[in-house]
Amino acid sequence: MKTVLITGATSGIGAAAARRFVAGGWRVVATGRRADRLDALAHELGRDALLPLVFDIRDAAARDGAMDGLAGEWAAIDLLLNNAGLALGTAPAQGATLADWTTMIDTNVVALAALTHRLLPGLIARRGAIVNLSSVAATYPYAGGNVYGATKAFVRQLSLGLRADLAGTGVRVTSIEPGMVETEFTAVRTGSRDASDTLYAGAAPMTGEDIAETIWWVATLPPHLNINALELMPVSQSFAGFAVARR
Known part of the structure; x- marks a missing residue:
């Protein structure tokens, strides 16, 4: 039986991934800040x-x-799923708060890099895998995306760098780069459930389960195959257009 460590497993993609991997016969180490959510998930699964x-x-x-x-079978991590991350604020850079920027960098960049570094020796020993949750924001900038997009570009580039460094070890590394997914993401970003409902209304966005199924597919491919980066969007979403400021 294999073991996956999933960060940010209290909701959205992380919780959906926990359910998918348990359904597939894996053990799941699930991390998060909200004890009640994790306890409920442990009771469920x-x-x-x-x-x-x-x-x-x-x-x-x-x-x-x-x-x-971590001890025994729980310490034998075969897959690290770096899912924990967030966006804060939608203001342009000149109107953003430094605290929001720092929180995004500390969560999306520093913590992800630190945990990955910590688990690398075991992943190499087990010829395991790393799946990092990036975003289409890593590739397509948009107004108000500023530091959030930059953190996700870091995640994408780190994934590719790890892939280069780990060549020959058997460790697979993938950057998953979703577009619009209806989770708590926008409510957290804006502090408004109404803003979240408005964004997703009529858009037929992807779901946490959609992304979890994609992660499961990547994780269970034959060990000689590596998906370097995978970008996906709902059919209703496309690339941001150019902006022209006129006098």
Whole structure:
């Protein structure tokens, strides 16, 4: 039986991925800040199948302590799914708050890199895999995306860099780059459930389950195949257009 560690498993893509991997016969180490959500997920899926770890991914001491506490079969990580991440604010750079920028960088970049570095030796020993959740924002800039898009560009580029460095180890690395997915993402970004409902209304967006199924497909490909990067959008969404400022 294989084991996957999923960060940000309390909702959205992370929770959907936990359900998909347990359904596929894997053990899941699920991390997140909200103990009630993780406890509910463990109760739903079974504590023999899912181990909840409650900590803030940005807290280095808590993160390292949680990893140190893994034992036995739970410590044998075959797949690291770096899913935890967020966007904060939609203002242009000149109107954004530095605190929002720092939180995004600490979560989407620093914590992801630190956890990946921590687990690399074991992943190499087990010829495992890393799946990083990036975004189409890594490729297509848009007004108000500023630092969020930059963090996701880092995730994409780190994935490709890891792929280059890990050649010959048997470790697979994939950057998953979704467009519009209806989760709590927009409500967290804007602080408004109404804003989230308005964005997704009539758009037929992708779901957390759609992305989880894609991750499952990538993870269960034959071990000699690697998906370097995978960009996906709902049919209703396309690339951002050019903007022209007129006098």
